[in-house]
Amino acid sequence: MLNINKEIENGKAVFNLEGRLDMITAPMLEEELLASLDGVTELILDFKDLMYISSAGIRVLLTAQEALGKQGEMKLIQVNEMIRGILEMTGVTRLMHVE
Numbered sequence: 001m002l003n004i005n006k007e008i009e010n011g012k013a014v015f016n017l018e019g020r021l022d023m024i025t026a027p028m029l030e031e032e033l034l035a036s037l038d039g040v041t042e043l044i045l046d047f048k049d050l051m052y053i054s055s056a057g058i059r060v061l062l063t064a065q066e067a068l069g070k071q072g073e074m075k076l077i078q079v080n081e082m083i084r085g086i087l088e089m090t091g092v093t094r095l096m097h098v099e
Contacts, residue, residue: 001025003049004032011041011072018049021057029057033064041072048078058090065096075099 002025003018013036021029037043043064065074075097079087087093 004029008036011039013040014044016046020052021050022054023056026056026060030060030063034067037067043068043074045076046078047076047083053083053086058092
């Protein structure tokens with residue numbers, strides 16, 4: 001299960017993710033992200049309450065970053081050690097800003 005809380009204001013979109021980002025929940029996040037990028041110059045994904053990410057979730061991150069393109073910057077914040085390890089192992093930390 002994945003809960004998505006989003007706030008969009010003045011070109012800044014913040015998505016707070018809670019739960020698991022896996023093959024079941026990834027399509028839901030992808031749909032929410034892609035529908036919300038119009039006019040966004042800063043996309044922040046808050047992983048404070050994210051417990052797990054699978055390869056399907058990583059694909060969504062890469063898709064969102066590609067869709068955002070040069071119009072803005074994407075950041076992953078409050079990433080816990082377990083998820084950071086997965087992101088490092090898969091090379092995601094070299095492709096996007098991870099805090």
